[in-house]
Amino acid sequence: MGPEVGELEAKLAQFVAVQHCVSCANGTDALLMALMAYGIGNGDAVFVPSFTFIATAEIVPLLGATPIFVDIDPTTFNLNPAHLEDLLNSFPQKFSNLKPRAIIPVDLFGQPADYNEIMSIAKKNGLMVIEDAAQSFGATYFGKRAGALGDSATTSFFPAKPLGCYGDGGAIFCADEAYAATLKSVRVHGQGKQRYEHIRIGINGRLDTLQAAILLAKLEIFEEELSLRDKVARRYNELLKGKDIVTPVIGSERTSAWAQYSLLSSKRDTCMEALKAAGIPAVVYYPIPLHLQKAFSHLGYKKGSLPVCEKIAGEIFSLPMHPYLDAPTQERIVRGLERVTG
Numbered sequence: 249m250g251p252e253v254g255e256l257e258a259k260l261a262q263f264v265a266v267q268h269c270v271s272c273a274n275g276t277d278a279l280l281m282a283l284m285a286y287g288i289g290n291g292d293a294v295f296v297p298s299f300t301f302i303a304t305a306e307i308v309p310l311l312g313a314t315p316i317f318v319d320i321d322p323t324t325f326n327l328n329p330a331h332l333e334d335l336l337n338s339f340p341q342k343f344s345n346l347k348p349r350a351i352i353p354v355d356l357f358g359q360p361a362d363y364n365e366i367m368s369i370a371k372k373n374g375l376m377v378i379e380d381a382a383q384s385f386g387a388t389y390f391g392k393r394a395g396a397l398g399d400s401a402t403t404s405f406f407p408a409k410p411l412g413c414y415g416d417g418g419a420i421f422c423a424d425e426a427y428a429a430t431l432k433s434v435r436v437h438g439q440g441k442q443r444y445e446h447i448r449i450g451i452n453g454r455l456d457t458l459q460a461a462i463l464l465a466k467l468e469i470f471e472e473e474l475s476l477r478d479k480v481a482r483r484y485n486e487l488l489k490g491k492d493i494v495t496p497v498i499g500s501e502r503t504s505a506w507a508q509y510s511l512l513s514s515k516r517d518t519c520m521e522a523l524k525a526a527g528i529p530a531v532v533y534y535p536i537p538l539h540l541q542k543a544f545s546h547l548g549y550k551k552g553s554l555p556v557c558e559k560i561a562g563e564i565f566s567l568p569m570h571p572y573l574d575a576p577t578q579e580r581i582v583r584g585l586e587r588v589t590g
């Protein structure tokens with residue numbers, strides 16, 4: 249928590265154009281702290297998409313609350329607002345003893361979720377919206393930056409994210425001053441006005457000064473890296489045109505931070521084998537939707553519960569993506585796929 253941490257928080261808040269940024273140790277702590285500061289706990293229902301990284305959902309039962317998994321849109325892979333509404337309409341009959349409290353939409357692979365719809369559903373139902381912007385830092389939605397799209401937002405600076413440090417780091421963004429003050433207290437063991445006075449349960453959520461210094465330097469070239477990522481994505485789109493494969497779809501009035509460039513193929517496993525044979529490191533994000541993970545088996549979801557998540561998890565894979573990928577390398581990657589895609 250050296251001087252670079254405060255400097256970084258001010259610069260990140262300015263970049264996102266929100267009032268407050270509270271840095272923390274990683275993106276998972278950011279989500280945990282965001283829920284703790286809203287007082288989420290026993291008996292609370294928190295809506296999360298099932299097609300995301302485990303961190304989005306695992307912090308919910310950690311606090312004694314219950315995740316309710318929402319299906320996704322088949323083209324953007326983000327939370328489907330219509331399914332969210334269906335689930336809310338089934339309260340309290342289907343979920344007795346649970347009180348709907350919050351939604352955590354995820355901006356998957358770098359593309360913001362459908363916040364116009366989600367915020368209006370949240371308002372109608374009195375729910376908090378916590379944007380999981382771990383993969384979308386730098387993206388935009390109707391001219392606003394990711395990190396400014398919910399009541400609060402969290403991000404991660406893990407090296408594989410669009411703005412990465414050299415280890416772990418994270419941050420929470422919000423407009424509300426009292427909420428920011430609570431987050432700062434939660435970050436240091438629920439500290440009160442004085443040291444060794446604790447007014448709530450908290451954690452050790454501090455960001456290392458070393459990582460803050462690295463992020464300050466990397467933030468200087470971040471806009472340029474975002475436009476380079478966009479160029480790499482466009483080049484993939486061009487190279488893959490006319491092939492038997494579904495390239496990413498970015499909704500209108502939004503840009504992606506391109507954490508991943510993710511494709512769909514009904515012959516996904518053959519694609520992965522072909523890429524592996526060509527020495528290309530492709531990865532499947534994510535092979536098992538969260539509602540079918542053993543860790544959540546006590547919630548009683550079955551195969552077929554969330555059909556879109558399940559279909560996408562069987563067809564998706566991601567090609568190498570970073571700002572410095574050059575045209576010859578991308579051509580080699582696409583050639584590696586041609587045995588399958590034509």
Ligand SMILES: *Cc1c(COP(=O)(O)O)cnc(C)c1O
Nearest residue numbers: 274275276301303304382404406
């Ligand atoms: C990476 C990631 C997180 C967690 O971030 P960490 O810094 O690794 O703890 C949370 N949500 C999503 C969607 C992520 O991709």
